[in-house]
Amino acid sequence: MLQETALTNTKAENKSLNGSELLLQALEKEKVEVIFGYPGGAVLPIYDKIYDSKILHVLPRHEQGGIHAAEGYARITGKPGVVIVTSGPGATNIVTGLTDAMIDSLPLVVFTGQVATGVIGTDAFQEADILGITTPITKYNYQVRNIEDIPHIIKEAFYIATSGRPGPVLIDIPRDIATAVTEVPEEREIYLPGYQPTLKPNYLQIRKLTEAVSRAKKPVILAGAGVLHSKASCQLKEYAEQQNIPVVHTLLGLGGFPAEHELSLGMAGMHGCYTANMALYESDLLINIGARFDDRLTGNLKHFAPNATVAHIDIDPAEIGKNVPTEIPVVADAKEALIELIAQEGKPPSHHEWLKTLAGWKIEYPYVYENNANTLKPQKVLEMLYQKTNGEAIVVTDVGQHQMWAAQYYRFGKANRWVTSGGLGTMGFGLPASIGAALADKDATVLAVLGDGGFQMCTQELAVIRELNLPIKIVILNNVALGMVRQWQELFYEERYSHSKNPVQPSFVKLAEAYNIKGYVIESEAKAEEVLAEVLQNREPVLLDFRIDANENVYPMIAPGKGINEMVGVKQK
Amino acid sequence: MKRIITLTVNNRPGVLNRITNLFSKRNYNIESITVGHSEIEDVSRITCVVNVENDQVIEQITKQLNKQIDVLKVTDISEQSIVARELALIKVLSTPNTRSEMNALIEPFRASIVDVGKDTLVIQITGESDKIEAFIELMKPYGIKELARTGATAFLRGTQRSSNQVKNISIV
Numbered sequence: 001m002l003q004e005t006a007l008t009n010t011k012a013e014n015k016s017l018n019g020s021e022l023l024l025q026a027l028e029k030e031k032v033e034v035i036f037g038y039p040g041g042a043v044l045p046i047y048d049k050i051y052d053s054k055i056l057h058v059l060p061r062h063e064q065g066g067i068h069a070a071e072g073y074a075r076i077t078g079k080p081g082v083v084i085v086t087s088g089p090g091a092t093n094i095v096t097g098l099t100d101a102m103i104d105s106l107p108l109v110v111f112t113g114q115v116a117t118g119v120i121g122t123d124a125f126q127e128a129d130i131l132g133i134t135t136p137i138t139k140y141n142y143q144v145r146n147i148e149d150i151p152h153i154i155k156e157a158f159y160i161a162t163s164g165r166p167g168p169v170l171i172d173i174p175r176d177i178a179t180a181v182t183e184v185p186e187e188r189e190i191y192l193p194g195y196q197p198t199l200k201p202n203y204l205q206i207r208k209l210t211e212a213v214s215r216a217k218k219p220v221i222l223a224g225a226g227v228l229h230s231k232a233s234c235q236l237k238e239y240a241e242q243q244n245i246p247v248v249h250t251l252l253g254l255g256g257f258p259a260e261h262e263l264s265l266g267m268a269g270m271h272g273c274y275t276a277n278m279a280l281y282e283s284d285l286l287i288n289i290g291a292r293f294d295d296r297l298t299g300n301l302k303h304f305a306p307n308a309t310v311a312h313i314d315i316d317p318a319e320i321g322k323n324v325p326t327e328i329p330v331v332a333d334a335k336e337a338l339i340e341l342i343a344q345e346g347k348p349p350s351h352h353e354w355l356k357t358l359a360g361w362k363i364e365y366p367y368v369y370e371n372n373a374n375t376l377k378p379q380k381v382l383e384m385l386y387q388k389t390n391g392e393a394i395v396v397t398d399v400g401q402h403q404m405w406a407a408q409y410y411r412f413g414k415a416n417r418w419v420t421s422g423g424l425g426t427m428g429f430g431l432p433a434s435i436g437a438a439l440a441d442k443d444a445t446v447l448a449v450l451g452d453g454g455f456q457m458c459t460q461e462l463a464v465i466r467e468l469n470l471p472i473k474i475v476i477l478n479n480v481a482l483g484m485v486r487q488w489q490e491l492f493y494e495e496r497y498s499h500s501k502n503p504v505q506p507s508f509v510k511l512a513e514a515y516n517i518k519g520y521v522i523e524s525e526a527k528a529e530e531v532l533a534e535v536l537q538n539r540e541p542v543l544l545d546f547r548i549d550a551n552e553n554v555y556p557m558i559a560p561g562k563g564i565n566e567m568v569g570v571k572q573k
Numbered sequence: 574m575k576r577i578i579t580l581t582v583n584n585r586p587g588v589l590n591r592i593t594n595l596f597s598k599r600n601y602n603i604e605s606i607t608v609g610h611s612e613i614e615d616v617s618r619i620t621c622v623v624n625v626e627n628d629q630v631i632e633q634i635t636k637q638l639n640k641q642i643d644v645l646k647v648t649d650i651s652e653q654s655i656v657a658r659e660l661a662l663i664k665v666l667s668t669p670n671t672r673s674e675m676n677a678l679i680e681p682f683r684a685s686i687v688d689v690g691k692d693t694l695v696i697q698i699t700g701e702s703d704k705i706e707a708f709i710e711l712m713k714p715y716g717i718k719e720l721a722r723t724g725a726t727a728f729l730r731g732t733q734r735s736s737n738q739v740k741n742i743s744i745v
């Protein structure tokens with residue numbers, strides 16, 4: 001009832017609302033579908049209004065789970081994930097998620113409760129200086145000082161979170177502001193003279209790039225998550241095909257270009273494939289579209305693309321030239337830049353030799369593992385999952401070996417099917433993020449591919465999966481170890497497995513059953529066939545405890561400090 | 574090398590925190606930072622003196638600063654024709670014996686004595702940072718008890734030599 005009056009009441013007609021009502025009205029105006037929130041003292045006035053709201057509210061079982069779910073939602077939809085938490089501990093519990101969203105450029109609008117204005121600064125009960133804490137990990141943050149500002153601040157926050165390079169925005173709301181009453185203020189235009197993201201590319205740079213392409217002998221496109229954020233995967237495909245340029249992906253960019261396309265070279269980086277890494281190494285023209293040359297991608301910068309002219313298309317000028325010297329800087333939205341590039345109809349490069357070499361490498365050096373009838377290989381599990389979901393599932397991962405295997409073996413045909421914590425590498429991300437992803441695309445099957453370690457960092461969110469009956473297939477690649485740590489200790493610490501092996505584990509199946517979710521232990525390929533055939537048919541949540549070969553390592557690998565051309569484990573011994 | 578960057582920023586809560594945070598997060602070395610109102614209402618002016626190893630670092634700093642939503646404009650004015658001033662207060666030991674000798678130093682520097690104690694003087698000096706440093710060196714032998722420097726504040730002179738284009742860090 002409140003909402004109806006609120007929606008029709010766009011003009012300020014001496015209608016009085018309190019701060020919490022203004023907040024919910026603003027969220028409706030932004031067409032928010034879901035709030036991930038957890039109540040507490042400072043946000044009780046807001047929760048009292050949520051009680052009447054039509055917006056779906058999801059109660060995670062820990063605020064960290066809430067914000068990761070919001071990230072999963074944002075990653076799939078491109079819309080901001082909305083989070084509401086209370087002051088103090090509620091607010092500090094979302095710090096990891098904010099940092100994760102900041103580094104992976106995910107749009108979030110996060111509301112934190114705050115103690116009343118009059119006691120701020122007195123170390124009042126559940127007071128935390130959340131503005132101070134979150135300044136370096138938010139794109140922007142606000143504390144509401146006047147109730148009249150609420151609608152405008154929220155409007156601005158949504159704009160900032162989603163425009164330019166997306167990121168998290170936090171709004172801190174003192175308790176008295178949430179209860180104060182005011183007349184609905186007049187709507188104001190957004191005016192941010194210091195924030196004017198450049199969307200259209202500079203024409204001269206586009207010309208320069210087009211000419212460089214026509215002269216190139218070994219061109220390659222590096223497609224990052226910027227392609228996904230700007231919804232440019234169609235344009236990327238069109239441009240790559242028009243110019244016949246092969247495409248390499250970053251970890252976060254997967255899905256921006258169809259994996260089965262003949263111009264696709266796969267993922268580059270620390271655990272990328274031979275062809276992708278060598279293509280970057282050997283290239284004479286490297287066109288980076290929306291990737292930030294992260295060190296996990298480039299390896300030792302001294303050996304990164306040593307012969308290449310580097311072009312970099314990025315909406316964030318600060319990324320250009322930050323790590324890799326760049327000859328052709330293009331500050332623009334990826335889609336706008338690609339549209340301009342396509343319109344040039346430049347002369348494609350003559351690079352038959354290069355394409356032949358790359359095609360040869362693809363055949364010679366695919367991802368390999370040794371299958372073995374006695375053990376269940378994680379790579380095999382992912383291959384089966386890929387086949388049985390026709391490559392159409394949403395795949396959400398945690399962080400570790402399983403994450404890399406998922407990136408290697410699940411071949412994405414479409415954009416926005418892949419949710420992973422890249423820049424921060426946040427264990428505990430996967431399970432809650434899969435909740436947000438499932439809410440974002442209600443028809444999709446969601447595979448939450450997790451390690452046994454990371455699963456235990458946010459297990460409590462099983463309750464939400466059950467409560468909302470989400471079709472999430474929880475795939476635990478259980479090696480009874482912190483596998484990635486174990487792998488590094490094996491390779492770089494003389495097999496001294498300090499605190500990485502054989503932790504005491506609960507029965508994951510029983511744990512799932514405790515939440516009324518069905519679970520299976522799967523120890524063989526045959527069993528996997530049988531169970532997957534059953535559980536992928538239905539829309540029920542399920543937990544699959546795959547007992548994989550505990551000694552399996554992720555290869556290829558570029559050891560820390562090594563160049564992108566110095567992969568090990570490229571070929572079967 | 575030393576670089577002087579000036580910023581105009583919205584005068585809003587948290588702005589200075591965001592800027593100093595950025596310096597520490599990115600591991601940049603600030604030598605001094607001054608903040609105050611500008612000629613425009615609600616716009617503050619910040620002058621930062623930073624020590625950087627090369628041009629690439631200064632480019633990153635200016636780009637990162639520019640990215641901040643409340644930062645309206647960032648200019649690296651190091652190579653321009655500028656007016657840069659700093660103020661220092663120096664409390665220095667002084668006895669009747671040394672006082673006239675000190676006066677002889679104060680005058681050419683156009684410094685002034687702003688407080689006289691039983692055995693100390695407080696000297697105020699304004700000028701470019703080099704001049705202030707030179708003066709401090711001269712005062713050292715007398716025994717400096719306290720020193721407070723404001724850090725440089727600066728802007729462009731009215732006329733620029735045309736060859737030196739102002740390095741506005743623009744987006745393209």
Ligand SMILES: Cc1ncc(C[n+]2csc(CCOP(=O)(O)OP(=O)(O)O)c2C)c(N)n1
Binds near residue numbers: 398427452453483
């Ligand atoms: C919050 C957090 N703590 C620690 C780490 C360091 N870390 C990276 S991978 C990893 C092991 C993950 O083990 P598991 O979840 O079992 O996955 P696996 O590698 O075995 O697939 C650890 C501890 C991290 N990335 N995040």
